[in-house]
Amino acid sequence: MSSSVDVEKMLARLREAIQNAGYETLADASRAIGDATPQGLRDVVTGRKRASVEFMMRLSAAGVDITYVMGGNDVAIPAQEQTPIKMYDIEAAAGAGRSFEGEPVKTILHFPSSELAEHGLDPAQVVGIKVRGDSMDGTLADGDWVLVDRSNRDPKQEGVFLLLVSGERRIKRVQRLAGGALYLISDNEHYQPEMIKPQDMHDVEILGRCEIRIGRVV
Structure with missing residues (x-):
């Protein structure tokens, strides 16, 4: 604070x-x-x-x-006006693709339904993911949690996305370049950006857009 x-x-x-x-x-x-x-x-x-x-x-x-x-x-907020969201401790883990079914749920957090609605989020499409590592320092810190909107996978709207790259989940800032390539950016300047060429796009899947950060609170 x-x-x-x-x-x-x-x-x-x-x-x-x-x-x-x-x-x-x-x-x-x-x-x-x-x-x-x-x-x-x-x-x-x-x-x-x-x-x-x-x-x-x-x-x-x-x-x-x-x-x-x-x-x-x-x-x-009364309990009946809150929405439960599943929180997964799986960011940066390999496997499972975009499906979270069968993955272990770390816990469930309750968020005001009105807040999710204000962000245009459908609770059925929202999952919580734990951040691993320091590549997004300045935006997301190691140990933070972030709510991911799985219905928003369009990189034309620049932002921070959860991706599956060669079987590994990553959180990166994504830009679409001319010709269909993707530019994956780490907000920590010590990490170099990565370009995904159009011919390599079969190894990449955008799983959702990161919308709400949950960090240390006290």
Whole structure:
């Protein structure tokens, strides 16, 4: 966050969201997310420790409104107005093509249905993917999660896409060049761009456009 005041507000929302989820104590909430003791959660809500994305995902799976915690809403969103999205820890893994069926689901996050609608996203076409490596530093960091719209695979609309390149999933900024070639760009300047020639396009499949980043929140 940009200031200590913002952090304090976020921590206050976290404590409120835990209570709104029906947990009377931090010990109750900790047991719900699989922690043997409440110390880890206590460290987070008091600001002594940063919360990883995975930690917040466990809270979300236990019914805590993480979107409210992150400041995405002025008030907590009722459960019936949230949409579950499957989150896969598979970015940069080989295999499986564009089908995610059969892949292990890391967790499920709930997002306000209105927010997804504002981005023009069909929940049935959205999946969450974990970012691996530093090639997209400046836009996406190692360990971030990103929501991918599988219905948007058109590189004419420049942006960051999830691709399958020679059997390997990658997240890259994509530009279509004259003649049908693709230019794959890493936002980290230490990585050189890669050109996919038209005759090699059979080895490339665009799986979807990256729309919403989910990073460290505290």
